[in-house]
Amino acid sequence: xxxxxEVAAGSAIALRLESANAIIAGAISQARADGIPPLAxxxxxxxxxxxxxxxxDGASMFRFDIARGxxxxxxxxxxxxxxxxxxxxxxxxxxxxxxxxxxGRLLPQPGAVLIRDxxxxxxxxxxxxxxxxxxxxxxxxAGVAAAGLVPEK
Numbered sequence: 001x002x003x004x005x006e007v008a009a010g011s012a013i014a015l016r017l018e019s020a021n022a023i024i025a026g027a028i029s030q031a032r033a034d035g036i037p038p039l040a041x042x043x044x045x046x047x048x049x050x051x052x053x054x055x056x057d058g059a060s061m062f063r064f065d066i067a068r069g070x071x072x073x074x075x076x077x078x079x080x081x082x083x084x085x086x087x088x089x090x091x092x093x094x095x096x097x098x099x100x101x102x103x104g105r106l107l108p109q110p111g112a113v114l115i116r117d118x119x120x121x122x123x124x125x126x127x128x129x130x131x132x133x134x135x136x137x138x139x140x141x142a143g144v145a146a147a148g149l150v151p152e153k
Contacts, residue, residue, distance in 0.1 A: 015045050015115065015123040019147045020052035023126050026146025028056050031130065038128035039139060040064040043115070044071045048105070056113055056130070063129040069107025069150070071127030071138070074114055076106060080153050081127065081144040082137055083110035111136030114152035115144050123149065 018044035027041045038056035040063035045051050055064050070081040077084055086093035086110040098106050110133025115123045126144060128136040137153060146152035 004070070004143055015043065015051050017051060019149060022147035023140075023143040023149070024052055024054050025143070028054070029051075030139045031135070032141035034135070034139075035137065036099065036131035037045065038063075038134065040067045040116075041126060041128045041140070041143065042067040042071050043126045044047045044068070044075050044124045046075060046122060048072050048075055051124065059130055066107060066109075066129035067111070067127040067136075069105060069127070070109055070112035070129065071125040072102070073106040073108050074112040075122075075125035076102065076122070078114070078122070080110075080114060081108060081112035082110040082133065082153065085110050085133070086094065100144045101144030110135055112142070113137055113140045113144060116150040116152055120148065120150070 024041045031039045038059035040059050042053040043051045073084050074081045085108050112127035114125050126140045128140050139153040141151035
């Protein structure tokens with residue numbers, strides 16, 4: 001099968017490696033075009049597993065973990081990390097409990113968007129770290145669109 005998503009055994013929708021790599025390339029390209037500091041970009045599938053990840057030249061070693069935490073939270077909670085940050089501000093006790101509950105994987109900070117196919121099916125999430133949260137999210141959205149998929153901010 002070809003295309004951004006394919007139906008795997010059991011009708012599970014999978015995010016293809018080719019698409020994940022295109023998302024990363026698009027996000028890093030956007031960051032460079034906008035003069036944003038070097039990014040780490042992590043693309044996760046629906047189960048929170050890494051499909052692809054890259055750290056741009058000059059990005060600090062901590063950027064990968066931050067990008068992954070943003071993407072993991074987005075896919076786990078089904079909304080962008082900016083939406084999670086807003087929800088965390090309104091309900092800090094719940095979100096403080098999510099850190100230990102998720103073994104430290106969830107980071108409710110702006111910088112990740114959901115990835116959908118043209119039919120609206122959720123495929124995963126992409127997170128970035130290097131710029132501001134808004135810059136990271138914009139780079140993620142640009143990467144998703146460059147891959148021919150639909151970002152959900």
